[in-house]
Amino acid sequence: xxxxxxxxxxxxxxxxxxxxxxxxxxxxxxxxxxxxxxxxxxxxxxxxxxxxxxxxxxxxxxxxxxxxxxxxxxxxxxxxxxxxxxxxxxxxxxxxxxxxxxxxxxxxxxxxxxxxxxxxxxxxxxxxxxxxxxxxxxxxxxxxxxxxxxxxxxxxxxxxxxxxxxxxxxxxxxxxxxxxxxxxxxxxxxxxxxxxxxxxxxxxxxxxxxxxxxxxxxxxxxxxx
Numbered sequence: 001x002x003x004x005x006x007x008x009x010x011x012x013x014x015x016x017x018x019x020x021x022x023x024x025x026x027x028x029x030x031x032x033x034x035x036x037x038x039x040x041x042x043x044x045x046x047x048x049x050x051x052x053x054x055x056x057x058x059x060x061x062x063x064x065x066x067x068x069x070x071x072x073x074x075x076x077x078x079x080x081x082x083x084x085x086x087x088x089x090x091x092x093x094x095x096x097x098x099x100x101x102x103x104x105x106x107x108x109x110x111x112x113x114x115x116x117x118x119x120x121x122x123x124x125x126x127x128x129x130x131x132x133x134x135x136x137x138x139x140x141x142x143x144x145x146x147x148x149x150x151x152x153x154x155x156x157x158x159x160x161x162x163x164x165x166x167x168x169x170x171x172x173x174x175x176x177x178x179x180x181x182x183x184x185x186x187x188x189x190x191x192x193x194x195x196x197x198x199x200x201x202x203x204x205x206x207x208x209x210x211x212x213x214x215x216x217x218x219x220x221x222x223x224x225x
Contacts, residue, residue, distance in 0.1 A: 028139035031153050034178050043073040044206050048198045056190035069206055076211040087213045092225060094213040103215055105223040136160060147172045147181040147196075 025031050050065045066081035075090030085096045093108045137157040145154050152172040159167045169185035183195040 025153065026141070028141040028155055031141060031155060031173055032139055035173060035180075038178060042202060043071070044203050045070045045072065046201045046204055046206065050196045050198075052194045054192045056192070069210055071206055071211065078210055085213070087211055089211065096213060096215055096219070101216075101219050103213060103219055103221045105221065105225060107225055136165075142170070144175070145172065147174075150181060151175040152181055 025034070046067065046069045048065065048067055050063065052061065052063045054061045064081055064083075066079055068080075069078040070076070075088075077086070077088040077090075079086040083098050085098070087094045088108050091108055093106050095104045095106070096102075097104070136159055138160050140156045140158070142154040142156045145152055152174055155171050155173065157169050157171065159165070166185045166187070169183060171180055171184075172182040173179070174181050177200075179200055180197055182197075184192065186192045
């Protein structure tokens with residue numbers, strides 16, 4: 001997947017701002033419209049996430065969990081997982097792979113070394129599925145289905161033209177908060193990836209130091225910019 005396929009897959013309006021719950025929506029345009037409204041006032045965010053990948057070729061399943069922090073008004077990002085930490089200021093991206101004792105510094109648009117590969121070997125990060133909207137996809141409302149007993153709308157996204165990103169994916173949107181609960185997609189090799197988002201905090205105060213990469217002194221730094 002291209003490193004910055006920006007989707008508008010996170011928002012929350014009614015429950016978070018004191019409005020009454022909406023009636024049932026009957027089109028993808030209505031659901032995505034409700035989602036987009038929340039972006040207008042969202043400057044920062046933190047959340048937990050999990051990623052489960054089933055590699056069909058190897059018949060192997062892997063799982064990881066992490067936390068993400070976004071300072072959207074300053075284009076700052078931090079991802080924390082057990083085996084890697086990623087920090088970006090919008091122009092450069094620092095990826096600390098703990099097991100390698102190495103930090104890779106690269107242009108932000110190139111994505112993160114060590115992240116899960118998407119189609120054509122390109123990297124994909126959980127934040128790619130939150131704030132970033134792409135007009136390269138057609139949205140279809142597939143119905144309603146709960147996630148962890150939470151009622152959700154299910155949207156199917158299909159690329160309108162050949163792309164080096166993800167050709168199709170599905171997202172589950174919380175009917176009460178308009179936050180994305182789950183994303184599922186399959187790559188060219190038949191491997192399926194499922195992302196779940198939990199414990200959203202909207203507009204929290206995030207300390208500036210959170211977006212500075214710090215490591216032990218003996219870690220090697222490799223600058224690819």
